């Protein structure tokens with residue numbers, strides 16, 4: 001019998017699914033936990049959300065500068081996973097079609113901060129989680145490539161560090177003289193009331209830097225952005241354009257990836273849920289199961305944020321026979 005990862009247990013899968021319901025209120029989505037994904041993505045066309053439950057702990061030399069960092073790696077992974085689920089849920093509420101190429105990456109960078117700020121309005125307790133996640137992301141970015149770089153990287157690093165007590169992006173590229181203006185556009189876009197204004201801001205920044213809107217994706221940014229499965233579309237929208245698939249197939253983890261379907265895990269999804277929770281198999285939530293009224297309520301103020309978030313599970317190290325039965329197939 002192969003060793004079972006902690007996040008394939010029913011309690012974790014049930015918790016992850018309840019988080020998705022709590023933050024997204026979209027029961028027709030299919031939630032997958034998998035270490036094959038570097039971070040996470042949401043595919044609003046195919047109603048898929050995919051999250052990595054084993055995001056790496058920050059490097060030792062920068063841990064002391066990471067605020068709210070849990071001492072235990074397992075606690076960290078649980079909290080980081082919750083931040084990912086809430087973040088992806090936020091995209092389904094606030095984000096429209098993502099352009100291709102570098103423009104799409106820059107839109108993604110800007111929109112990630114805007115979405116998290118909007119989610120914090122509905123769920124104030126997320127602020128602490130998002131600060132923790134941003135500090136950890138900043139630590140990985142700084143550890144990998146330092147605090148400098150060109151201004152596109154600056155847009156990413158500034159998103160992670162603008163609220164940090166000491167970490168700052170230090171522009172040291174040939175485009176450094178544009179930083180005050182790029183930063184002004186960037187910070188204004190974080191507060192933009194609409195997604196269209198985010199796209200406009202990204203176009204402005206590219207124009208300022210003399211970069212074409214059709215420039216290809218940059219490999220150095222991909223690890224800090226949503227994966228290639230990311231497909232965002234306008235609410236009620238048609239088919240979404242997606243980013244290009246040029247760098248599909250990257251393998252972010254050394255371990256053999258495993259995955260777990262999170263929905264229907266471990267029983268009911270709360271008293272108000274309409275789904276049948278008795279299934280023990282990896283079934284999709286029935287699309288016809290009353291999700292239309294939920295899905296149509298995607299905007300803010302639809303009652304989300306009432307009550308407390310689902311409690312984090314206590315991880316049992318030992319495998320139980322019931323858990324073994326619940327185990328779902330591994331994706332290749």
Ligand SMILES: [Zn+2]
Pocket residue numbers: 087088091108111112226
């Ligand atoms: Zn995002």
